[in-house]
Amino acid sequence: xxxxxxxxxxxxxxxxxxxxxNCSYKTSINNLQWYRQNSGRGLVHLILIRSNExxxxxxxxxxxxxxxxxxxxxxxxxSRAADTASYFCATPGGNQFYFGTGTSLTVIP
Amino acid sequence: DADVTQTPRNRITKTGKRIMLECSxxxxxxxxxxxxxxxxxxxxxxxxxxxVKDINKGEISDGYSxxxxxxxxxxxxxxxxxxxxxxxYFCATSDSSEAxxxxxxxxxxxxxxx
Numbered sequence: 001x002x003x004x005x006x007x008x009x010x011x012x013x014x015x016x017x018x019x020x021x022n023c024s025y026k027t028s029i030n031n032l033q034w035y036r037q038n039s040g041r042g043l044v045h046l047i048l049i050r051s052n053e054x055x056x057x058x059x060x061x062x063x064x065x066x067x068x069x070x071x072x073x074x075x076x077x078x079s080r081a082a083d084t085a086s087y088f089c090a091t092p093g094g095n096q097f098y099f100g101t102g103t104s105l106t107v108i109p
Numbered sequence: 110d111a112d113v114t115q116t117p118r119n120r121i122t123k124t125g126k127r128i129m130l131e132c133s134x135x136x137x138x139x140x141x142x143x144x145x146x147x148x149x150x151x152x153x154x155x156x157x158x159x160x161v162k163d164i165n166k167g168e169i170s171d172g173y174s175x176x177x178x179x180x181x182x183x184x185x186x187x188x189x190x191x192x193x194x195x196x197x198y199f200c201a202t203s204d205s206s207e208a209x210x211x212x213x214x215x216x217x218x219x220x221x222x223x
Contacts (some may be wrong), residue, residue, distance in 0.1 A: 045213070097203075
């Protein structure tokens, strides 16, 4: 399976703290994407990092990619209660997108 | 209006019934997908279609069928529903003309099979 794996499965932090979640994948990729899912809702694309990039920023999001270790991390800085959601990494492969099992983030006000 | 619309949002049905979930999109994307989400298992691909009349099986197609009636419409059918098909179902679209494709999801259909 090309499915990615996120770590940790669940994360609980106080508002204002930073949240870091990690993703490992199994095969060579052209890019890696992170999606967010509010409870019971559809996933929303957050950020994409290409295989030739090592780091990318978007607002309070910072994504890193280490293709030698087949891993990526998503950092959310200065977290807010509204960041409470599940976060998934996804890797396009062949004709499909492969999703990890997700990290459930809870930000406590 | 939502770009990717799924109907119904919720459905409760009985074992053995035929169910159809519908998806329509206004994004003009050529590619459409059906995913299933179960707690702790992430998203798993059921079927995907890259154009009208193009249908491909995903990871877990058994017990499901699909129809791509038009570029904007992609429906998922359960011919004879069973309880382990209880899950949250998502339709998604992507644009193959983009150098780095991204998925756009509908709001999901929560299906319960009793």
